[in-house]
Amino acid sequence: MNNKLYGRIKSIRHDYFNTPVNAVLSLVMIFLLAKVAIWFVNWAFIHAVWTGETSEVARPGGATWAFIIKKFRFFLFGFYPKQHIWRILVTLVLMGASFVPYFMKRVSHKVLVFVAHMVLWPFVIGLFLAGGLGLEKVSTNNWGGLTLTFILSALGLLYSFPIGILLALGRRSEQRIIRILSTVYIEFFRGIPLITILFMSSVVVPFFLPSGVAIDKIIRVVIGMTFFQSAYLAEVIRGGLQAVPEGQYEAADSLGFKFGLQQYLIIMPQVLKITIANIGGISISFIKDTTLVLIIGMFDLLGIVKPLASDSNWLGMEPEGLIFAGLVYWVICFAISRLTYKIEVKVNTLPATGVKA
Amino acid sequence: MTAAEEKTSEAPANTAEAPIIEIKDLNKWYDDFHVLIDVNLTVNRGEKIVICGPSGSGKSTLIRCINRLEKHQKGDIVVMGHELTENTKDVSLIRREVGMVFQSFNLFPHLTILQNLTLAPIWIRKMSQRDAEKIAWKYLKRVNIAEHALKFPSQLSGGQQQRAAIARSLCMQPKIMLFDEPTSALDPEMVNEVLDVMVKLAEEGMTMLCVTHEMGFARRVADQVIFMDEGKIVESQSPEKFFSEPENERTRKFLKQIHAIS
Ligand SMILES: Nc1ncnc2c1ncn2[C@@H]1O[C@H](COP(=O)(O)OP(=O)(O)OP(=O)(O)O)[C@@H](O)[C@H]1O
Ligand SMILES: [Mg+2]
Numbered sequence: 079m080n081n082k083l084y085g086r087i088k089s090i091r092h093d094y095f096n097t098p099v100n101a102v103l104s105l106v107m108i109f110l111l112a113k114v115a116i117w118f119v120n121w122a123f124i125h126a127v128w129t130g131e132t133s134e135v136a137r138p139g140g141a142t143w144a145f146i147i148k149k150f151r152f153f154l155f156g157f158y159p160k161q162h163i164w165r166i167l168v169t170l171v172l173m174g175a176s177f178v179p180y181f182m183k184r185v186s187h188k189v190l191v192f193v194a195h196m197v198l199w200p201f202v203i204g205l206f207l208a209g210g211l212g213l214e215k216v217s218t219n220n221w222g223g224l225t226l227t228f229i230l231s232a233l234g235l236l237y238s239f240p241i242g243i244l245l246a247l248g249r250r251s252e253q254r255i256i257r258i259l260s261t262v263y264i265e266f267f268r269g270i271p272l273i274t275i276l277f278m279s280s281v282v283v284p285f286f287l288p289s290g291v292a293i294d295k296i297i298r299v300v301i302g303m304t305f306f307q308s309a310y311l312a313e314v315i316r317g318g319l320q321a322v323p324e325g326q327y328e329a330a331d332s333l334g335f336k337f338g339l340q341q342y343l344i345i346m347p348q349v350l351k352i353t354i355a356n357i358g359g360i361s362i363s364f365i366k367d368t369t370l371v372l373i374i375g376m377f378d379l380l381g382i383v384k385p386l387a388s389d390s391n392w393l394g395m396e397p398e399g400l401i402f403a404g405l406v407y408w409v410i411c412f413a414i415s416r417l418t419y420k421i422e423v424k425v426n427t428l429p430a431t432g433v434k435a
Numbered sequence: 436m437t438a439a440e441e442k443t444s445e446a447p448a449n450t451a452e453a454p455i456i457e458i459k460d461l462n463k464w465y466d467d468f469h470v471l472i473d474v475n476l477t478v479n480r481g482e483k484i485v486i487c488g489p490s491g492s493g494k495s496t497l498i499r500c501i502n503r504l505e506k507h508q509k510g511d512i513v514v515m516g517h518e519l520t521e522n523t524k525d526v527s528l529i530r531r532e533v534g535m536v537f538q539s540f541n542l543f544p545h546l547t548i549l550q551n552l553t554l555a556p557i558w559i560r561k562m563s564q565r566d567a568e569k570i571a572w573k574y575l576k577r578v579n580i581a582e583h584a585l586k587f588p589s590q591l592s593g594g595q596q597q598r599a600a601i602a603r604s605l606c607m608q609p610k611i612m613l614f615d616e617p618t619s620a621l622d623p624e625m626v627n628e629v630l631d632v633m634v635k636l637a638e639e640g641m642t643m644l645c646v647t648h649e650m651g652f653a654r655r656v657a658d659q660v661i662f663m664d665e666g667k668i669v670e671s672q673s674p675e676k677f678f679s680e681p682e683n684e685r686t687r688k689f690l691k692q693i694h695a696i697s
Contacts, residue, residue, distance in 0.1 A: 326541060329535075332604075335559065
């Protein structure tokens with residue numbers, strides 16, 4: 079143990095204090111880091127205020143977490159009417175429960191579960207969140223906070239997956255037309271910024287809809303984001319497809335598998351294995367990208383900070399709000415990162431592709 | 436059955452005796468590279484054909500045309516009474532009946548050996564899982580890898596993988612087996628375990644077309660040895676004749692190169 083510690087010290091001395099200049103730089107850096115850390119601990123914990131009704135409780139040099147605590151409901155549920163919040167909870171529970179079949183051994187075709195999600199989630203969200211069948215309507219303008227972030231991310235990822243797979247296959251198709259169309263789609267949506275797509279879907283698209291037809295903004299935004307995300311996913315999946323050796327297709331062909339089954343049973347499982355890390359990565363960026371909807375006036379977890387801090391009782395609370403929102407995003411993204419890493423490790427104990435001769 | 440007998444069975448009296456594979460004036464091009472030139476070949480039920488020849492002579496291409504992994508541009512290929520055309524229904528019918536074994540095994544790496552064997556019977560032959568597994572175990576035992584059934588391909592040696600690949604094809608209960616240099620990716624000490632399986636299969640009466648340079652195997656099981664060069668069938672003989680008195684100069688040269696003349 080002592081030996082280990084000694085080794086550690088030795089290697090630190092060797093890496094950071096090997097020359098006088100390095101030693102000075104290291105000391106300066108340690109000093110600065112310590113200063114920032116001490117300031118932050120003071121601000122976030124020691125001088126922080128946890129209770130209170132208005133920003134008057136704020137203390138200089140300390141965070142006013144009372145703001146977050148008072149406004150917690152809005153961070154979670156946006157401006158959704160208080161008496162209806164149970165509907166959000168029901169929706170979340172139902173969506174969560176719909177993952178159970180993935181873990182059931184008896185369900186041998188998880189892809190059917192996925193298709194069920196694609197069909198049922200919008201219904202559940204529409205019925206409970208938007209209202210209908212006797213439930214009072216709640217305008218989507220009132221949706222916000224973490225709930226909105228969750229819905230945009232979940233629906234965007236859900237639909238971009240199958241579309242991305244189809245696009246990737248299309249780009250490798252032997253049919254020239256399909257190949258060209260897929261390529262144009264992918265390059266088009268990869269080539270324009272997400273923010274442009276969001277503006278188009280919120281401002282431009284309504285102009286082109288025939289009069290009398292109104293598509294809710296949230297649907298337009300989900301569609302726009304799906305276009306964007308599916309183009310990126312398609313490229314990741316195409317990379318995976320290229321890594322599957324030709325021999326796999328030939329073996330599948332020679333056993334009599336036609337295109338669809340071949341992809342489903344033999345090629346895609348290998349592709350998903352190869353690309354799991356990348357898919358996790360772009361899913362994380364996608365979730366972070368949903369914050370851009372604040373530009374078109376939607377109040378997701380990040381977008382809601384500003385209106386909440388404009389409350390005359392809580393003026394000037396943006397820093398607390400932003401730090402809190404950032405922390406929540408970090409927790410979510412870190413969790414996904416760990417999850418994909420776990421899957422990756424589990425999957426990588428088995429070979430991804432190819433068989434060494 | 437010898438090559439001579441085969442000639443006499445040209446006009447089949449009934450369908451049972453019709454050739455199982457009939458290739459007439461087959462021509463194939465890769466762009467403007469003429470890879471198969473006027474190939475004619477008739478294979479009867481139960482016949483074993485060994486195809487050899489120098490690298491690039493079109494051996495793989497020829498047998499890959501038989502289950503339409505490659506398309507041909509001219510001539511006819513009739514397999515079990517079905518002509519191979521663009522008609523995909525016929526193609527998938529043929530592929531069920533024709534097994535193929537590759538140089539690089541091509542087992543599915545994400546599935547266990549047992550799953551590799553049952554996948555096609557379940558999905559293509561629409562067998563129940565139980566029946567498919569029953570057949571799979573039968574062939575796993577026959578090729579001597581039953582104790583590895585639950586492993587993944589990468590956990591097996593090359594010879595074991597190739598035997599598993601043969602078993603995978605057999606599980607579809609094919610009428611014809613195609614082998615494309617099944618032993619040339621193997622370490623020498625593993626070649627025989629694979630050849631033994633193939634010999635056994637031949638003895639059971641399977642119709643086989645094997646691209647191989649294992650001349651011992653050819654001598655032992657072949658009814659007909661075919662020598663290809665530059666896209667043509669240069670010589671087609673019984674193994675006795677092929678090895679003792681090859682007619683063609685190029686055949687002789689080739690045999691000398693692989694030290695097969697006894
Ligand atoms: N997809 C392809 N496109 C173009 N040319 C090809 C293609 N596949 C094979 N060829 C060419 O066709 C010729 C015959 O190939 P083939 O694989 O049938 O030879 P082979 O007799 O099996 O040789 P080997 O003993 O090396 O396996 C070779 O010259 C090869 O370069
Ligand atoms: Mg070859």
